[in-house]
Amino acid sequence: MQAQTMKPKVRPATVIVGLILAGVLAWVLFLANGTAAEPAFSDPGEFLVTVLDGITLAGLLFVVASGFTLIFGLMRTVNMAHGSLFLVAAFLAIEVQQDMVGKTRSIVAEDVGLAEWFVPMLVGAAVAAVIGLIVYQLLLSWNQGQELRQALITVAVSVIIADQALERFGGLAKTMVWPGDVTHYFEIFGTRYATTRLFMLSIAIVVAIGLWIWLTKTRMGIVIRAGVDDQDMVRALGVRISIVFAVTFFVGAFLAGVGGAMGASFAGVSTGTDGAWLLNSLVVVIIGGLGSLRGAAAGALLFGMVQSLSPAYLPVQYNFYSIILTFALLAIVLVVRPYGLFGRPE
Amino acid sequence: MTNVLRRNWLFLLVVLVILTLPLYGSNYFIRAVMSRALILGLVASSLVFLSKFAGMVSLAQTLMYGVAGFMVGNAVADSGRGLLLGWDAWVGMYFALAITVVVALFFGAIASRSTGIYFLMLTLTYAVIGYYFFGQVTTFSGFGGISGITPPDVLNGPTRIYYAAAAVSILIYIFYRAIARTPFGLALQGVRDDPVRMTSLGFNVPMHRTLAFVLAGFIAGLAGVLNIWWKGQIDPQSITIARTIDVLVIAVIGGISSLEGAWLGALVFVLANNYLRVVPLIDKIGLTQDRFRTIVGILVLVIVVLSPEGLTGILQKAWAFVRRKTSGSVGEGPKQEAIDSG
Numbered sequence: 121m122q123a124q125t126m127k128p129k130v131r132p133a134t135v136i137v138g139l140i141l142a143g144v145l146a147w148v149l150f151l152a153n154g155t156a157a158e159p160a161f162s163d164p165g166e167f168l169v170t171v172l173d174g175i176t177l178a179g180l181l182f183v184v185a186s187g188f189t190l191i192f193g194l195m196r197t198v199n200m201a202h203g204s205l206f207l208v209a210a211f212l213a214i215e216v217q218q219d220m221v222g223k224t225r226s227i228v229a230e231d232v233g234l235a236e237w238f239v240p241m242l243v244g245a246a247v248a249a250v251i252g253l254i255v256y257q258l259l260l261s262w263n264q265g266q267e268l269r270q271a272l273i274t275v276a277v278s279v280i281i282a283d284q285a286l287e288r289f290g291g292l293a294k295t296m297v298w299p300g301d302v303t304h305y306f307e308i309f310g311t312r313y314a315t316t317r318l319f320m321l322s323i324a325i326v327v328a329i330g331l332w333i334w335l336t337k338t339r340m341g342i343v344i345r346a347g348v349d350d351q352d353m354v355r356a357l358g359v360r361i362s363i364v365f366a367v368t369f370f371v372g373a374f375l376a377g378v379g380g381a382m383g384a385s386f387a388g389v390s391t392g393t394d395g396a397w398l399l400n401s402l403v404v405v406i407i408g409g410l411g412s413l414r415g416a417a418a419g420a421l422l423f424g425m426v427q428s429l430s431p432a433y434l435p436v437q438y439n440f441y442s443i444i445l446t447f448a449l450l451a452i453v454l455v456v457r458p459y460g461l462f463g464r465p466e
Numbered sequence: 467m468t469n470v471l472r473r474n475w476l477f478l479l480v481v482l483v484i485l486t487l488p489l490y491g492s493n494y495f496i497r498a499v500m501s502r503a504l505i506l507g508l509v510a511s512s513l514v515f516l517s518k519f520a521g522m523v524s525l526a527q528t529l530m531y532g533v534a535g536f537m538v539g540n541a542v543a544d545s546g547r548g549l550l551l552g553w554d555a556w557v558g559m560y561f562a563l564a565i566t567v568v569v570a571l572f573f574g575a576i577a578s579r580s581t582g583i584y585f586l587m588l589t590l591t592y593a594v595i596g597y598y599f600f601g602q603v604t605t606f607s608g609f610g611g612i613s614g615i616t617p618p619d620v621l622n623g624p625t626r627i628y629y630a631a632a633a634v635s636i637l638i639y640i641f642y643r644a645i646a647r648t649p650f651g652l653a654l655q656g657v658r659d660d661p662v663r664m665t666s667l668g669f670n671v672p673m674h675r676t677l678a679f680v681l682a683g684f685i686a687g688l689a690g691v692l693n694i695w696w697k698g699q700i701d702p703q704s705i706t707i708a709r710t711i712d713v714l715v716i717a718v719i720g721g722i723s724s725l726e727g728a729w730l731g732a733l734v735f736v737l738a739n740n741y742l743r744v745v746p747l748i749d750k751i752g753l754t755q756d757r758f759r760t761i762v763g764i765l766v767l768v769i770v771v772l773s774p775e776g777l778t779g780i781l782q783k784a785w786a787f788v789r790r791k792t793s794g795s796v797g798e799g800p801k802q803e804a805i806d807s808g
Contacts, residue, residue, distance in 0.1 A: 198583050259771065267583045268523060272718055272770045275711055280763035282708075287757065395707035399594040402587050410584070440602040447595045451576050454588070458579040 133456050140452065148433050156439070157432035165309025170432045171425070172308070176317040178424030179324030180382050184397055185404035185416045186331060187375030193348050193411025194368050196267055197260060200274040202376050203398030204281035205248040209377030210384035210393070211289040213244030214296045229303035237299040237385070245377030251281075252373020256366060264365075278394065286391055293390035296381060320382055327378065331413060344368060348411060403446065407453045409463025418461050422449060477639075484632050488625050497624040501696050503736040504631035507729030508638060508689035510716040512682040515642055518723040519651060520678040521581075521658035526573060526589035528713050529596035530683040532705035533569050534690030536600055537562035539612030539700055547604065548612050555618040555695075563687050570683025571676065578672035578679070581661070593710045601702040611701020615694050627696045634688055635729065642725050654678055715766050721776025730777055738762065 148167070152159045160167035188202045217240040218224045221231045259273050302319040305312045335341035343364055347354045355361050383389065383397065403423050408415025426449045430442035459465055484504075488496050509531050516522045536548075541561045544552035553561065577588050600607045616622060621630050645651040654674055656664045661671045694700050703709075716735050720727025739758055773779050 196583070198587060259767070268586070268722075269770060269774060271583060271586060272714075272722075273767065275714060276763045276766040276770060278763075279711060279715070279766070280760050283757060283759035283763065392706070392708075395594065398707070399591060402591050406584075406587060406591060440604065443595060443598045443602055447592075447599075450588075450591065450595075454576055454580070459584070 131456075137452055137456055148429065152433045154435050155433050156436055165311050166432070168308050169311050169313060170428050172313065173317070174425040174428035175421070176321040176424075177428060178420040179321040180379060180386060181400055181404050181420035181424055182417055183324050183327050183375055183382060184379035185401045185408075185420055186327065186413060187372035187379070188401040189405045189408070189411055189413060189416045190331075190375070191369055191372035192405070193413075194344055195260075195264065195365055197264075197369075198267065198271045198274070199252075199372065200271055200398065201252075201255065201278040201281060202372075202401055203394035203396070204278040204285070205252055205373050205376040206380040206383065206397045207285055207389060207394040208251065208281060209244035209248040209380030210296070210389040211244075211285060211294070212247050213240040213381040214294050214384055214389070215289075216240035216243045217296055227297045229297055229300040232297045232299045234299045234301055237296075237381075240296070241378060241381035244381050245374045248377030248380065249370045249374035252376070253366060253370045256369040260369075261362065261365065278398075282391070282394055285394075291391045293388050294384070295388035296384040298385050316385070320386060323378075323382060327375065328413075328417065335413070340364065340367065403450060406450060406460055409457075409460030411464075412460075412462035415460055415462030422453075481636055484636070485629075488628065493624065496628050499736050499740055501624070501628045501631050503733040504628070504635050504729065505689050505693050505696060506713070506716055506736065507732035508631070508635050508692070509686050510713050510720065510732055511635075511638065511642070511725055511728035512685040512689070513713060513717045514720070514722060514725055514728045515685070516678060516682045517717070518725065519646065519654045519658065520675060522675065522678065523586045523714075523722070524589045524679065524682065525586060525710050525714060526592040526596075527682065527686040528705050528710040529593045530566055530570055530686035531690035531693065532596060532600065532700070532702075534562045534566040534687035535694040535700040535704070536607055536612065537565045538691055538694045539615055540606055542615055543612055546612060546614060547608055547610055548606055555616065559618075559691050562691055563684065566687035566690070567680055567684055570680045570687075574676040574679030574683070575672075578675040590707075590710065593705070594707055597702050597705050597707065600705065607700075607702065609702055611699060611703070613699035613701075615698050615700075617695035621695060627692070631692050631696070634692060638685055638688070639725060639729075650674075650677070715762055718766050719769060719776055721778035722774075724776065724778035727776050727778035734777065735762065738765075 149160045157163060157166040157170060184202070184206060188199060191197055191199050191202075217232070217236055218227070220236045220239065221227050223231065255274070255277055259277070260270050263269055263273075298316040298319065302315055304315045306315065307313070333341075335345055343354060343359050343361075347359075347361060347364060351361065354364075379397070380389070383393070400423070404416055404419035405411075406419070407422055408417070408419025423446070426445050427442075430445040431439055434442055434445075453461060457463070484500075487500060491500065509527050512530075513524055513527045516524050516527075538558045538561075540548040541551045541553045541558035542555055544550055551558075573589075573592055577585055577592075580588050601609045617627060617630075621627055646655075653664070653669055656667075657669065657671050657674045664674075665671050693704075712735070716731040717728055718731070719734055720729070720731025738761065742758055742761065769776055773783075775782070
């Protein structure tokens, strides 16, 4: 959280943030009596579980937000339909899974093999990616650089997708089922913990490593990173950047779809989930800095931690104020770094 | 000079129509269509004001409108959910507006260093967090919302609320026109066009942005007060992300840098919402009343792709075209501003 100011002088805001962090840490470790979890010192198991919850949730947040930040980083396009792509992929993955298992209701984990989870996930994500690609080619490719206009176009797309999804899939909440092979429980200091959350985290790690290899070790990734820095120069060097843009949009939308299947298995989907996940992506990238994958990882981790720690360590009678802590996190980061932790001014 | 006269002539005509409408409009039309259009137009106009004068496209206007509504509910209601202060309706209004201004000041100050698309996303985040706040924090509302709110006696009745909404809308519109020429309005437009130069000229850029946000928040708050008086209840459903997008959509339909467009867009939006089912043959192409949002989405898409200046831009172009045809000379067509140069 240390701001890299040009002058060696420590800004007062940084000091205040440091004090707040120290206070939060002291509260969680020693003082949090009368909370759902009790101080970490007296109940380390609960603390560990809460932290693990935060990290695994951060995995899901990272997968969704990385697609969002990838698209923004290269093209400066804010894809307000990101949550809608998540929604479409989630609903489709659920339908495909039901078809593969052969039941529409009361599917249990034992019915679901690894294929019955990964195939629906890939189908959903592929459809989301194709929708994203069509939207990009048809509506966004010809007005590069007009940020607001592109944002408005994707808003309109999200309105249409949300309405069509309501008609096609109905307004009821649905869930996808994790594969039986990963649905186990183990004990941490006497608390049962579901391995599906670790499965979710491992998918996120695979995605993160894949993205890292793609962006640093392949030719296309190098072109993308060059494009983030100087689009015109890349174009002048003879790279067909329009293809790079299309591929990036495809991958970004695909990641929204992967997140959709994970989110559908983790918490279910219903109407309005698109808005919730657009918000999650926004919070992550605003904290981390738009366009930075490292930022998305840092933002996801911070946001995931706040989301899991705040209900556990707020005094019981003020539990419902946990939403304010999300906002406080956002405000604190923005006061110190207006463009996010890893963001750069335009 | 003729341009100014023509503008005012049109404005006066519209005011006349609005004021005399209850004489010949049906009760349903006044209550369900016009009042709602005026209130939504007022919220959308605060968005347009920020976008036009300060270059800030804010999605937090629905939240400000919601904050005012919830605060009226908390102050006035004496049974049900919320703080149950049981105050007089007018006191409730002042209380609600004061709280809205304080909240806007706080939010505006945090967002004042963010610009462009960053500001848009930050305000969207405010909006959604606000929704969850009023949903989860049962001290102020909870998901059930607050109901049974009556306006002050003077304004009790559908036509009276309509006149209140009309009067506030007209006054605020005149206020927008006037503020453009004040030192503050000019400085704001300077901040929009070149913040660096304004800073070196000694202007406090974040403060101007914050103050503009507070002003827009206050106006959205007025609309929120009118809305809860008109509707009698408010719940978090009225400030969801979908409602937030609705207000943006209204501004875009009307033309995102056109103040009168806000009300025009709201009217079109509400008319489409209410009368789509009576359009003949529209169900034959698979578009029913239930798919209202799809139609709105397509409309916005068409407008943003073809005419970023919205309906106002289309009307102005048509008007310029007619004048050119009739007078035979090139009319001084209204200057078109690009929606965003990026």
